[in-house]
Amino acid sequence: MTLAAETHGFLSPTGVEIVFLLTGLVTLGAAVITVTTRQLVHAALWLVVALGGLAVEYLLLTAEFVAWVQVLIYVGSVVVLLLFGLMLTRAPIGRSPDADSGNRWVALGVAGAAAVLLVTLVVDAFRTTWIDLDEPKGTTDLLGASVFRHWVLPFEALSVLLLAALVGAIVLSRKDGGAAEEPVEDPAAADDGGEG
């Protein structure tokens, strides 16, 4: 017995669609709290909820691989890096009155514009297309074939970009590399720095 209607539409949602919507609401709520809370570490922890919610959405769309990578990279590494950075600073418990950068309204404008743009784009691109998910569309197999057959050039371009970022990070963090650009005080030191 199936409870879903024969035709697909907004008025006859299946269980998965309802869960998808609710998770979306939770994700949105967590994201809004992330950018509005005055407690720095809480913001990072709400970000975990938002990113985790996104992973659940991927799961509901049968994109299992993307979901786990989302958890692995964002929750497991990026947020840990964020928390690490916060702990290196004061990371006070309780509210930080100076946590507002003054860009609040500009940020809201940019976020709103981006949201409108994306929603318009997605709605316009797919219209009333119905993608049947009874047969998983995001398995590792399909995804791997798609990335390394049809999208291999963007993939490689991205990895070069990441490599550039990596090299840049090393250059920035090298002490002798920075010395060469600073105003010269000791000619001998500048010579040494020039080699690095």
Place this chain on the structure above:
Amino acid sequence: MSDVWEVLLTLLGVLVVFLLFPLVVGQTEHKVMAHMQGRVGPMYAGGFHGWAQLVADGVKFVQKEDVVPAGADRRVFQLAPAVALLPYLVVLVAIPFAPDGGVGEALDAGIFFVLAVMGVGVLGSLMGGWASANKYSLLGGLRTAAQLLAYELPMLLAAASVAMAAGTVSLVGIVDGFEWWWLPWQLVGGVVFFTAGLAELQRPPFDAPVADSEIIFGAYTEYSGLRFALFLLAEYAGIVVLSALTAVLFLGGWHGPYADGLGWLWTLLKTGILAFAVIWLRVTYPRLREDQIQRFAWTTLIPLALAQIALTGIVKVVI
């Protein structure tokens, strides 16, 4: 209805394993440490070799007062032990233990699932370390984060190597494809994986985040009673998960004589031996200093893991 019962039964089985195995490992640790150090430890509770000492410890933990420091961030502080413990429960579902469907839930991208969820557990330590409002806890949290960032990479690379060898990222598929000669072929990867896993669990010799002679007990300094016990349980559950994963990925899981009937026993045996090795390392190796831990990860484990991936690739192309 049989589907529902099957799922419930699976979950119940996972829960029992989750509640039982960490305790067994904990008790084994007490006994192994005692014997390796030439002392007997508690011998009276329960009669035979003091087996009930662990139960008594549990009762003691429950009776203790659950203190939240006045300056702490209350909710985050109280939530942290659950965040540390639950990921290991979830991970157990995906680990295959016997041939032909001997797994809680066969996931398409099992290896990613397992590593991703294990990484989440560290958030518990970070939350606890920050929310305790204690400088030593904060230092412990910092060290935990630094350690995770350093050791996540070699662990992933080693797992990627074995996934390349099997040609699949499904844990079930990897065990199914296992041949005996993978053992020497993936040896380096296995050692890297196991070592990085030890570091991620903050087990000795990588226990600088909880170094009691330097920072009391790191992120867990302010915890008491049941919440502290949950953190301890998370550590032992982590040992079980890491040992089982290493056994499945690098030692062939259920492969062995009479695997059709005794597959589960082979998994259990291999997991047990690895868990013993974890305890053994704790008793025999001194703690590494914080900078040594970082240097070991970046200059030893990552090059080794990359070399293993290169080797795997070459052999894979040749055969």
